[in-house]
Amino acid sequence: MYENFYGFKEKPFSMTPDPAFLYLGSKHSTGLSMLRYGLLNRAGITVLTGDIGAGKTTLIRHLLNDATEDFAVGLISNTHESFGNLMQWVAVAFDIKSESDSKAILYDLFARYLIEQYAAGKRTVLIVDEAQNLDDATLEELRLLTNINADKDQLLQLVLVGQPELRTTLRSARLVQFVQRIAVDYHLTPLSADETGHYIEHRVRIAGGPPDLFHQVARRFIHYQCSGVPRLINSVCDTALVYGFAEQASQISAELVFDMVTERITAGLFGAGHIKYDDIEAETPEQAYKKAMSRARRRAANYLRRSHKEIDPQQPFVEGTKSASGD
Numbered sequence: 001m002y003e004n005f006y007g008f009k010e011k012p013f014s015m016t017p018d019p020a021f022l023y024l025g026s027k028h029s030t031g032l033s034m035l036r037y038g039l040l041n042r043a044g045i046t047v048l049t050g051d052i053g054a055g056k057t058t059l060i061r062h063l064l065n066d067a068t069e070d071f072a073v074g075l076i077s078n079t080h081e082s083f084g085n086l087m088q089w090v091a092v093a094f095d096i097k098s099e100s101d102s103k104a105i106l107y108d109l110f111a112r113y114l115i116e117q118y119a120a121g122k123r124t125v126l127i128v129d130e131a132q133n134l135d136d137a138t139l140e141e142l143r144l145l146t147n148i149n150a151d152k153d154q155l156l157q158l159v160l161v162g163q164p165e166l167r168t169t170l171r172s173a174r175l176v177q178f179v180q181r182i183a184v185d186y187h188l189t190p191l192s193a194d195e196t197g198h199y200i201e202h203r204v205r206i207a208g209g210p211p212d213l214f215h216q217v218a219r220r221f222i223h224y225q226c227s228g229v230p231r232l233i234n235s236v237c238d239t240a241l242v243y244g245f246a247e248q249a250s251q252i253s254a255e256l257v258f259d260m261v262t263e264r265i266t267a268g269l270f271g272a273g274h275i276k277y278d279d280i281e282a283e284t285p286e287q288a289y290k291k292a293m294s295r296a297r298r299r300a301a302n303y304l305r306r307s308h309k310e311i312d313p314q315q316p317f318v319e320g321t322k323s324a325s326g327d
């Protein structure tokens with residue numbers, strides 16, 4: 001839609017975790033280094049947590065692309081409530097064929113697979129994404145898999161990746177044995193304001209667009225609205241480009257993003273789950289929500305006014321105008 005207008009070869013803010021767009025700011029590069037460190041140092045269990053949409057799956061995809069022939073890597077990423085028999089998923093992850101679904105048979109086949117890889121000089125790594133959905137019993141089963149040994153070497157390395165609830169689950173007293181085996185762990189936090197600006201520029205550049213497409217104040221404002229969470233940043237930037245194209249704006253200004261975001265705030269979707277309104281007195285939750293939305297709008301406008309003063313004093317922000325800086 002807007003690709004030609006802005007000179008993109010492809011959409012810069014797609015919602016799928018594409019390693020080609022990987023941005024390695026300080027948090028993501030530390031996360032990646034920790035994952036690599038865990039793999040190379042034969043860590044029994046490595047844990048990567050991070051907020052929803054922070055970039056965990058993106059990092060794992062990158063790690064997988066990067067994995068050398070010395071590793072046999074299996075990935076389980078489907079762990080919703082009906083997860084069922086862990087061994088079946090392990091077998092699928094490593095492409096182990098079996099006529100039977102029996103846990104004992106699959107366990108035996110997997111143990112043999114581990115020994116074969118070991119004999120071939122390979123290390124076997126099982127990555128479980130969305131691990132926040134795993135219950136205690138499944139985590140315990142996973143721990144038992146990491147107990148399989150040959151000589152004195154442990155044959156399976158486990159990498160668990162999940163949202164912050166995973167950390168809460170692991171803190172429970174029942175999982176002490178599991179936690180003692182965690183050699184490396186890292187929590188991926190959202191991007192800082194500067195990183196958000198670089199992230200936006202980076203994705204625009206990879207897609208072939210002009211690096212300064214998003215005005216400095218717009219970048220700052222997007223960080224504020226999205227709290228530095230990459231998936232939200234992608235969503236806001238993608239919609240901002242649609243609005244920009246509709247207005248034939250050569251640059252995405254903070255005003256344009258403000259108008260777009262506040263329209264979505266009013267429609268009640270943007271900020272859902274982020275905007276708190278339990279402190280607002282109102283007769284019905286609906287009214288409280290509406291009040292919260294207008295409060296969010298006011299705060300956003302104030303933030304934008306301050307940012308303009310700091311970053312671009314020549315162009316003060318006046319709410320209600322659609323004048324896009326740069327066009």
Ligand SMILES: Nc1ncnc2c1ncn2[C@@H]1O[C@H](COP(=O)(O)OP(=O)(O)OP(=O)(O)O)[C@@H](O)[C@H]1O
Binds near residue numbers: 017021022054056
């Ligand atoms: N470092 C990064 N470089 C480039 N894009 C990123 C980065 N981190 C996240 N993204 C983008 O943000 C979006 C969300 O990332 P991802 O799916 O990896 O998050 P997640 O932490 O796995 O989320 P969830 O908790 O829902 O599983 C993706 O579209 C991805 O492309």
Ligand SMILES: [Mg+2]
Binds near residue numbers: 056
């Ligand atoms: Mg994910």
